[in-house]
Amino acid sequence: MIATSNGWNLYVGGNGGADPRHADLLAQDLDDEELIRLIDRFLMFYIRTADRLERTSAWLERIEGGLDHVREVVVEDSLGLGAELEAMMADHVAGYRDEWAETLGDPERLRRFVSFVNAPGAPDPTVKFVPERDQVKPDLTILSGPTLPVRTLEGTASR
Numbered sequence: 001m002i003a004t005s006n007g008w009n010l011y012v013g014g015n016g017g018a019d020p021r022h023a024d025l026l027a028q029d030l031d032d033e034e035l036i037r038l039i040d041r042f043l044m045f046y047i048r049t050a051d052r053l054e055r056t057s058a059w060l061e062r063i064e065g066g067l068d069h070v071r072e073v074v075v076e077d078s079l080g081l082g083a084e085l086e087a088m089m090a091d092h093v094a095g096y097r098d099e100w101a102e103t104l105g106d107p108e109r110l111r112r113f114v115s116f117v118n119a120p121g122a123p124d125p126t127v128k129f130v131p132e133r134d135q136v137k138p139d140l141t142i143l144s145g146p147t148l149p150v151r152t153l154e155g156t157a158s159r
Contacts, residue, residue: 008035012042015057024067027075040089041074
């Protein structure tokens with residue numbers, strides 16, 4: 001999604017990694033409601049027609065008619081699937097559960113997250129925590145490889 005002076009432009013099918021690919025423009029000058037509607041339709045059409053674990057970039061190249069066909073189905077509703085695709089997304093959203101939020105709200109589940117099962121009150125002495133961006137996080141140590149100096153804004157090197 002790219003914000004423009006006329007609304008939103010929706011790009012799809014980009015890919016990083018080993019086979020980089022620029023995203024393609026699916027629709028432009030969309031208002032907020034139309035943007036969300038087209039994202040929902042695109043995702044549900046992709047889920048229905050893509051192979052398992054197939055990236056959107058590969059799917060767009062493989063599907064008959066490519067981006068033009070996807071645009072006809074998703075934007076122009078050429079197959080009359082728009083309402084069905086939107087209903088599929090609504091069902092998915094309605095059934096969504098945030099398992100981590102549920103775990104944080106359930107003391108019984110939360111008790112499972114301990115360093116030692118046989119000594120739940122004992123912290124792991126090998127795990128250290130450090131502050132970062134107003135949060136506390138584990139201090140991850142590189143197990144192998146060089147330690148690279150990091151330049152700070154002041155120009156000094158630190159490790």
